[in-house]
Amino acid sequence: MDMKLEVVVLPVSDVDRAKAFYVDRLGFRLDADFAVNDGYRVIQVTPPGSGCSIIFGAGVSESAPGTLRGLHLVVTDIEKAVVELTERGVAVEGPFRDATGVFHHAGTTDRVAGAHPERRSYGSFAAFGDPDGNSWFLQEITQRAPGR
Template sequence: MDLKLEVIVLPVADVDRAKDFYTDRLGFRLDADFAVDDGYRVVQLTPPGSECSIIIGTGVSAAAPGSVQGLHLIVTDIEQTVAELTERGVEVEGPFRDATGVFHHPGTESRVPGADPQRRSYGSFAAFTDPDGNGWFLQEVTQRAPGR
């Protein structure tokens, strides 16, 4: 059985503001924008190079705007990506690594400034939020773990 994660629904307060952030600042592709009526609008956006999309809209989530945390965008060069997003007006924290060297803690606990000194895959991170506070991490992966 194949199970593919293809869509994540993000709760936002202002659909147009979020749409502009994801398309203009992050470079996500606009796949669909269906305004059915005043209470129901579905906007699907896909990060460059990703097979998984996000959906924002009106009437698509019961969750509070900004309540989704811990989403990861995988990049091949954390420093270059942080620089590019910063140039596009995105406030990015990092790069950083976790004191454990394994993953990262929530919030800023155990963050060590700077990318992993050996630039090991999966060891360097940066973080940002969308205009509503939905939390994203960038994670540098240059060599996939076996089986990935």
């Protein structure tokens, strides 16, 4: 049975500010903007090339704004992605890798500046946050395991 991640709900404090960040700054596709009533508005956006969308708005999450951590956006060229986001006005940390050569630690523990020296898939990262402080990572993957 296939199970596909379809939507991630993102807690934000200012819906219009979040919409401007994700659509105008990051270049996510605007799929929907439904203002149902004063306390309920749903916005859905999708990262370029992604099958999973992001939903945020008013009355869609019980989590405090800025509390979502560690979301990953996969890119095929970490350095190019950092340049593109920086040119769009996004403050990006990286590229970096973990000293262990594996997945990055929580926070900034064992972070080493620069992409993985061999540019090994799953080994290079960058980080940025949205206006509320929800945190995102870019992860470079150029080759996946067979069957993925």
